[in-house]
Amino acid sequence: MTSITISAVRPRTSILDKSLSKGKSEVSLSCYALLFSELVQYCQNRVYTVPELQNKLAEMGAEVGHRMTDLLVMREKSGKREVKLLSVLLFIKSTVWKSLFGREADKLEHANDDDRTYYIIEKEALVNKFVSVPKDKGSLNCASFTAGIVEAILSDCGFVVDMYIHICRDFWYRLL
Amino acid sequence: MRKKWLNSELFTLTYGALVTQLLKDYENVEDVNKQLERMGYNMGIRLIEDFLARTGSGRCYDFRDTAEKIQSGFKIFLGITPTITNWSPAGDAFSLCFETNPLTEFVELPDHCLNLKYCNILTGVLRGACEMVQMEVASWFLQDQLKNDSVTEIRVKFVKRLEDAIPAGED
Numbered sequence: 001m002t003s004i005t006i007s008a009v010r011p012r013t014s015i016l017d018k019s020l021s022k023g024k025s026e027v028s029l030s031c032y033a034l035l036f037s038e039l040v041q042y043c044q045n046r047v048y049t050v051p052e053l054q055n056k057l058a059e060m061g062a063e064v065g066h067r068m069t070d071l072l073v074m075r076e077k078s079g080k081r082e083v084k085l086l087s088v089l090l091f092i093k094s095t096v097w098k099s100l101f102g103r104e105a106d107k108l109e110h111a112n113d114d115d116r117t118y119y120i121i122e123k124e125a126l127v128n129k130f131v132s133v134p135k136d137k138g139s140l141n142c143a144s145f146t147a148g149i150v151e152a153i154l155s156d157c158g159f160v161v162d163m164y165i166h167i168c169r170d171f172w173y174r175l176l
Numbered sequence: 177m178r179k180k181w182l183n184s185e186l187f188t189l190t191y192g193a194l195v196t197q198l199l200k201d202y203e204n205v206e207d208v209n210k211q212l213e214r215m216g217y218n219m220g221i222r223l224i225e226d227f228l229a230r231t232g233s234g235r236c237y238d239f240r241d242t243a244e245k246i247q248s249g250f251k252i253f254l255g256i257t258p259t260i261t262n263w264s265p266a267g268d269a270f271s272l273c274f275e276t277n278p279l280t281e282f283v284e285l286p287d288h289c290l291n292l293k294y295c296n297i298l299t300g301v302l303r304g305a306c307e308m309v310q311m312e313v314a315s316w317f318l319q320d321q322l323k324n325d326s327v328t329e330i331r332v333k334f335v336k337r338l339e340d341a342i343p344a345g346e347d
Contacts, residue, residue: 026184028181041218042198060197100183
């Protein structure tokens with residue numbers, strides 16, 4: 001039986017009509033590495049200094065972060081947003097990291113000397129894995145992209161933060 | 177490298193952030209399409225090496241062989257298998273149809289972006305990758321799920337063999 005067409009305009013199915021994906025599909029790591037490299041190169045072509053480049057990367061990370069908050073809060077937390085700082089940080093350390101990078105962040109620490117400073121510590125940042133930093137850009141750290149993600153999630157939950165990334169042996173995301 | 181796979185959501189959202197940034201920077205949708213294609217091209221010329229190393233496949237026997245290899249490339253890199261349909265009678269053009277596409281998850285085009293070819297990076301990847309194996313192809317979108325079509329269809333057309341690119345002494 002053929003259906004009778006009444007309107008020439010097909011109904012627009014909104015993205016909200018679809019059910020939320022379970023988030024199980026995967027892509028190849030090399031694909032992501034190349035995409036990320038294009039992203040970094042693109043940013044690099046539009047800025048003059050290393051700090052500008054890091055800010056730009058963080059801005060783009062924030063785009064990802066805002067969407068991640070909504071997605072994970074709906075999927076994992078049945079729509080309830082965290083309001084306590086510590087639970088937001090734990091949410092980032094475990095849930096967010098797991099769904100973005102496939103494992104939890106290595107450590108979450110609270111600074112001894114300052115009760116407003118926290119550290120998220122990651123031994124091997126995914127976005128840095130394929131980056132070889134040129135000599136003239138010594139302080140560049142592409143993990144500012146990740147920092148942007150974290151910052152966006154915290155701000156979506158109502159916390160204003162300053163993110164710093166420290167390069168020590170590991171990568172530290174310092175939250176103020 | 178231990179881990180070769182990655183949750184597609186990070187990929188999807190990173191790509192989304194990139195497209196958003198391009199739209200902010202260029203304002204003209206046509207320029208965004210071009211830029212995406214160029215980025216895809218850069219990815220393609222490097223991705224092909226990974227593809228050849230992983231599959232160990234040799235030269236394409238004919239264009240149908242190419243189509244199958246492109247299909248398996250999508251499987252390897254994006255975890256999806258597009259169907260190959262609509263061969264032209266001369267056998268020099270075919271369509272790749274996508275039911276799902278990790279690039280377009282969570283994506284809805286606003287009304288002022290209807291000319292945006294959101295996944296245009298894919299056409300660039302195809303062009304770059306094929307160029308590295310001495311084939312010039314052209315590809316474009318015939319249908320797009322983001323524009324309310326039921327499938328996303330990319331038309332791929334063989335343009336010519338790039339003879340000059342073969343180094344001397346190699347057949």
